[in-house]
Amino acid sequence: MENSASRRRVLQGLMASTIVIGFNLVKREWITSASAASEFESLPPLDGVLYTDSAARAAAADDFGHLIHRYPIAVLKPASVEDIVKVVRFARTHKLKVAARGQGHSSYGQPQVEAGIVIDISSLNTIHHLGREWAEVDAGVLWSQLLQLSLAQKLTPPVLTDYIELSVGGTLTVGGIGGTSHRYGVQVDNVIELWVVTGAGNLETCSRFQNKALFTAVLAGLGQCGIIVRAKIRLIKANPNARVFLLFYNDLTAFTRDQRLLVAQRRFDYIEGQVVPDASGGWRYMLEAASFYTLPNLPNNNILLSGLSYTQGTEMIEDKSYFDFANRLASTVAFLKQSGVWFYPHPWLDLFVPGTVAERFVGSIVANLTLADTGQGPVLLYPIRTNRLKLPLFRVPKEEVVFLFSILRTAPPDASTISRMLADNRTFFERNRDLGGYRYPVGAIPFSPADWQQHFHSVWDQLLSAKRRYDPDNLLTPGQGIF
Numbered sequence: 114m115e116n117s118a119s120r121r122r123v124l125q126g127l128m129a130s131t132i133v134i135g136f137n138l139v140k141r142e143w144i145t146s147a148s149a150a151s152e153f154e155s156l157p158p159l160d161g162v163l164y165t166d167s168a169a170r171a172a173a174a175d176d177f178g179h180l181i182h183r184y185p186i187a188v189l190k191p192a193s194v195e196d197i198v199k200v201v202r203f204a205r206t207h208k209l210k211v212a213a214r215g216q217g218h219s220s221y222g223q224p225q226v227e228a229g230i231v232i233d234i235s236s237l238n239t240i241h242h243l244g245r246e247w248a249e250v251d252a253g254v255l256w257s258q259l260l261q262l263s264l265a266q267k268l269t270p271p272v273l274t275d276y277i278e279l280s281v282g283g284t285l286t287v288g289g290i291g292g293t294s295h296r297y298g299v300q301v302d303n304v305i306e307l308w309v310v311t312g313a314g315n316l317e318t319c320s321r322f323q324n325k326a327l328f329t330a331v332l333a334g335l336g337q338c339g340i341i342v343r344a345k346i347r348l349i350k351a352n353p354n355a356r357v358f359l360l361f362y363n364d365l366t367a368f369t370r371d372q373r374l375l376v377a378q379r380r381f382d383y384i385e386g387q388v389v390p391d392a393s394g395g396w397r398y399m400l401e402a403a404s405f406y407t408l409p410n411l412p413n414n415n416i417l418l419s420g421l422s423y424t425q426g427t428e429m430i431e432d433k434s435y436f437d438f439a440n441r442l443a444s445t446v447a448f449l450k451q452s453g454v455w456f457y458p459h460p461w462l463d464l465f466v467p468g469t470v471a472e473r474f475v476g477s478i479v480a481n482l483t484l485a486d487t488g489q490g491p492v493l494l495y496p497i498r499t500n501r502l503k504l505p506l507f508r509v510p511k512e513e514v515v516f517l518f519s520i521l522r523t524a525p526p527d528a529s530t531i532s533r534m535l536a537d538n539r540t541f542f543e544r545n546r547d548l549g550g551y552r553y554p555v556g557a558i559p560f561s562p563a564d565w566q567q568h569f570h571s572v573w574d575q576l577l578s579a580k581r582r583y584d585p586d587n588l589l590t591p592g593q594g595i596f
């Protein structure tokens with residue numbers, strides 16, 4: 114009943130009147146509601162729903178960046194992994210492109226597809242198992258959801274992103290960096306096993322020990338070889354409390370020197386940092402560190418802060434629950450949503466800068482940076498140690514220490530400002546690339562297939578052969594613009 118009802122809903126939506134709903138880039142022809150309906154006739158019954166109404170398609174033609182809009186012909190909200198297998202096989206037969214979508218928090222069209230099918234994985238959001246060392250979760254589960262459940266067992270994923278309302282599948286597709294990455298690598302380094310629907314339409318499991326070629330092609334693989342449907346994620350013991358230190362510096366070199374020292378010594382559990390506005394219209398630097406603890410063992414502030422050269426007297430120290438610390442962006446996001454700023458365009462720049470040139474490179478940009486360039490968005494700057502990073506497609510400079518440098522811009526909805534910011538992103542990307550740096554591919558940088566080939570460089574052949582093997586018809590994730 115449910116299956117035929119959902120199929121009828123699709124066909125009704127499409128047949129109501131014959132209109133042009135898109136352009137099939139593969140077949141180079143216009144798609145009308147009637148032609149799409151006749152194509153979907155052959156789709157086997159689904160447990161979930163394939164939406165073709167304009168509201169569903171418009172929602173899938175947008176993301177957090179609000180810079181790119183590509184209209185799919187349909188949006189699948191799967192109710193089972195089998196739905197994804199069926200739709201990928203259907204798409205393959207009909208030469209339609211497919212993009213998975215987690216929470217759509219990319220900034221440059223990465224989860225979108227023109228005249229193809231978006232698979233909105235947020236409807237697959239069950240935590241199947243939570244054990245003492247790992248959790249098995251659907252790809253649509255949010256990190257906040259997993260954290261809440263794991264904390265009830267005094268456990269946590271080793272690495273959390275700053276914002277935890279992102280999907281597991283979405284961050285495992287890009288990497289997933291956070292303030293504990295100097296200790297545990299990125300989120301993809303903490304995955305034990307994956308369930309993947311490949312572009313060939315096969316459901317496969319993979320891990321470091323079994324089907325490794327698929328495992329390494331999918332983690333941080335930008336959705337090119339498969340759709341992650343389920344993941345087994347490592348958990349570690351969680352301390353219930355966090356002591357958070359904000360330390361301010363006027364000098365970039367002193368700031369990064371302390372950051373480098375702290376990550377080398379692993380003195381804190383968490384280290385990040387930001388370039389923040391100062392009172393005189395310039396910039397200063399804020400080191401953000403946290404020490405996690407369980408009472409009665411309080412952190413010793415004197416030991417933690419000894420030898421650091423922040424501006425004495427400006428430090429801010431606060432105790433929070435571990436969950437409140439992990440969820441620290443919730444109130445800011447609520448405010449930004451309420452004020453509408455959250456829905457402004459976000460031409461974000463995210464780079465990995467080689468440690469040996471970080472001060473020179475960042476200093477030269479900050480020297481000319483204004484609040485108009487950032488739109489009051491945060492500017493992140495913090496180091497990670499690359500010996501913690503194990504996945505080949507997570508690309509960072511070949512140095513012991515690299516810095517994440519992100520200008521998380523908010524733009525007014527005005528085309529000239531947006532294009533200036535995108536051009537700046539491109540310029541900064543190129544300068545960093547010429548110094549041996551990489552982009553972190555979540556942001557908005559105009560990028561060509563040749564740029565991607567250069568980005569993957571030493572692992573390009575590996576990615577290419579995985580693509581040919583697992584997505585032979587090049588269906589998956591065209592929004593990245595790689596193939």
Ligand SMILES: Cc1cc2nc3c(=O)[nH]c(=O)nc-3n(C[C@H](O)[C@H](O)[C@H](O)COP(=O)(O)OP(=O)(O)OC[C@H]3O[C@@H](n4cnc5c(N)ncnc54)[C@H](O)[C@@H]3O)c2cc1C
Pocket residue numbers: 176177212213214215216217218219220223224225234252273274275276279280281282283284286287288289290291335336339340341342555590592593
């Ligand atoms: C406010 C905010 C804070 C952020 N903070 C951090 C941070 O601290 N650290 C960090 O690393 N990143 C951070 N990000 C970036 C974020 O990790 C990425 O944009 C991530 O991809 C978003 O997850 P999502 O679920 O919204 O994925 P989406 O934007 O929906 O998808 C991202 C890409 O992955 C593909 N994809 C999605 N799900 C799957 C799947 N199951 N299988 C295969 N491919 C899939 C999509 O097609 C797309 O190409 C932040 C983003 C925002 C908006």
